[in-house]
Each structure stands twice: as C-alpha cells, then as structure tokens.
Amino acid sequence: MFVAVLRVHLHFSGSGSLKAKRSELNSVKAHLRQRHSAAVAEVGHQDSWQRSTLAVAVVDRSVALVEDRADDVGRYLDARLEQGARIERRVMSWSDLEGLG
Numbered sequence: 001m002f003v004a005v006l007r008v009h010l011h012f013s014g015s016g017s018l019k020a021k022r023s024e025l026n027s028v029k030a031h032l033r034q035r036h037s038a039a040v041a042e043v044g045h046q047d048s049w050q051r052s053t054l055a056v057a058v059v060d061r062s063v064a065l066v067e068d069r070a071d072d073v074g075r076y077l078d079a080r081l082e083q084g085a086r087i088e089r090r091v092m093s094w095s096d097l098e099g100l101g
Helices: 018-034 063-082 094-098
Strands: 001-011 039-044 049-060 085-093
Touching: 001 063, 018 039, 018 049, 018 063, 049 063, 063 085, 085 094
Parallel strands: none
Antiparallel strands: 001 049, 001 085, 039 049
16 A cells, blocks of 8 residues: 655635635645545645645555556646646655554
C-alpha cells in the first residue's frame, strides 16, 4: 500500500470575500473527494479571502498508481483554477509510515 500526501497552495484571484472563496473552495474539495477519492482538509489560510492551503491524500496498491492519482489531482486543479496550484508531494509506503511511529 502506498499513499501520496499533497500540500496544495491555492490562489483565488477573483474572490472578493471570504464567502466567495469558501464557495469555490467547497466545490473544489467536493470534486476531489467524489471524483478522485481523495481525503481533503483545509490546513492553512482559512481567514484569507484569496488563499488556501489544502492537505490532500490518495491511497493505492502501487507507487505507480498512487503517482498517477496524484498527477490527476494536479491536472484537475491546474485546469480548474485560473492561476493553477502549487503542489508539494510526498509518496510513502506502509513500511515508510511504520518507521515514523
């Protein structure tokens, strides 16, 4: 089993209020959950009108499959958002995770 953990930095240039950003962000998070079977949480810039940082995780049985799924997430975000997304990625195996405990 492998997991890709992504730290996703988003910029909502057209957002003029926290409510507008929240609406767009909720749509993005729902899509990631439903279409990419990803776990998603907002982990930064909750009070900013135009910025957000998400933690996104995808799991699969091989490193190639988890890398493909993480790439799909990146392509979706780049297509959806005017300024795209800056993504940091870590891929780990179950063995890697056991060593963290």
